Amino acid sequence: MSRRTFSVVVLDSLLSLATKLQSGPMPEPRVRTAGATRGRLWRILMVAGVLAALGGAALVVTVLIRTPEGSAGRPETAAGLPGPPIPPAGTDAVEPSAVPTTRPVPTLTLPSSVATSASSRPPTTSPSAGRGSSTPESAVVPLTARYTTSSVTAGLLGYHLDVTITNPAPRAHTDWRLVVTLPRSTLSVSGVSGATATQDGAAWTFTPDDTTSRVAPRASVTVSFNVNGATLLNAAPTDCQIDNTPCTT
Template identity: 50%
Template sequence: MNDTPTRRRRSLSVVVLDGMLRLYSALQSGPTPTPKVRQPGQQRRFGRYVLVAGVLVALAGTALLVVVLVRGPGGPASPPDPAGALPAPPSRPAAGAPSVLRSAAVSGPPASRPGPASASARAVGSPAPGAPAGSASAPAAQTSPVPLTASYGISSLTAGLLGYKMTVTVANPGPVAKDGWTVTVTLPRSTLRVANVSGATATQSGSTWTFVPDTSTSRVPAGGSVAISFGVNGATLIDAAPQDCQIDGNTCTA
């Protein structure tokens, strides 16, 4: 009876180790691989790829560096405040303080200077600063005063045999009082005499008599009147009435 040797069963670790040894032996005994030779065109394309990849890597690194510098160590940068870009509101002047116009704050061309005509018009029409509103018309009223007027009348108790009495009334129709006046009366003959003058002083020059007021009649109030009277003596029965009467060069009314 032949004795057949029994094969021992190998463990899993031994099987794995044996397979690895066989694979290593096969790789060592196999044919040597031939090196691949790159063509010149393939080398240029490969160099371009490497250059493009390097540029992309450099750009990515630069972008990363810029982001880090902008954000800073304290975290992401906060967006700018829109209100900070707006101009500040103009400050209001204090209550009661006069407003001052500054030429630097005014945009546009400078204001044209007024001509001589407009400047003189403002000087005449506008009152001075601080003057009352009604004082602007006062100079105009003073420069063109209303002239005085005069009227006369004759009365006689003896029908002209012993002379007659003449009364001259000086009136002021203007809005302001008038100081001083002159009345002239021309008689038909120089032989007629003036006597008993009241309210004035009389002087003779030929047949013309000039009357100037005394202290009681010198000032004629606004809207008022004063009166003078005198007697005419001589041959007054025929043609003895005054031929002319004037006040300050204006004819009197009878």
């Protein structure tokens, strides 16, 4: 047999009372005049009271049904669903830590052959900032020579020749060799200054003396001599070289 709640008991009592009032004999009012009218009015009032009682009972039942009588009888979890896990005795509940959201940075691994070639490559050296010339100091810069002629007799008895030897390098130069070739071997050379002259046919070779053996950096020395003979026509040098580098005029 099921156990009835308090709200069901109240509802059953009200319904039983209403049934008895409707089925039982109505009390006759004590009236002296117009008895039928007053009896009808009394019956209407009784029915209205019964209806009001039923309405109030229905309202009470509705409130009791929607509002639980106590929290002791309410189930904690729905039937058939497992509840939260209970930690073992003696252990503290540990909340899950937040998962880090940082993405791992990929690393680039070069092949061993590439890494070996990169490490074995010799370092490149740049030229010093203060060096004004791109030519290495160990490189030999050749001498240059330029000659000029002059004559006070209009070339009838010979002419004078000056050869200027220049060192454009930043280091001193020694042991140079100047070769001047005349148009004929019958022409002679005299009055040599700044060098020692030797003849081989029409070619004359000049080597430095004590005053011109060393040409300072970016400096010049001069070799002078006279050309004698029939120099009126076709007497200018046909070739001039300083250390196998042609001279200029």
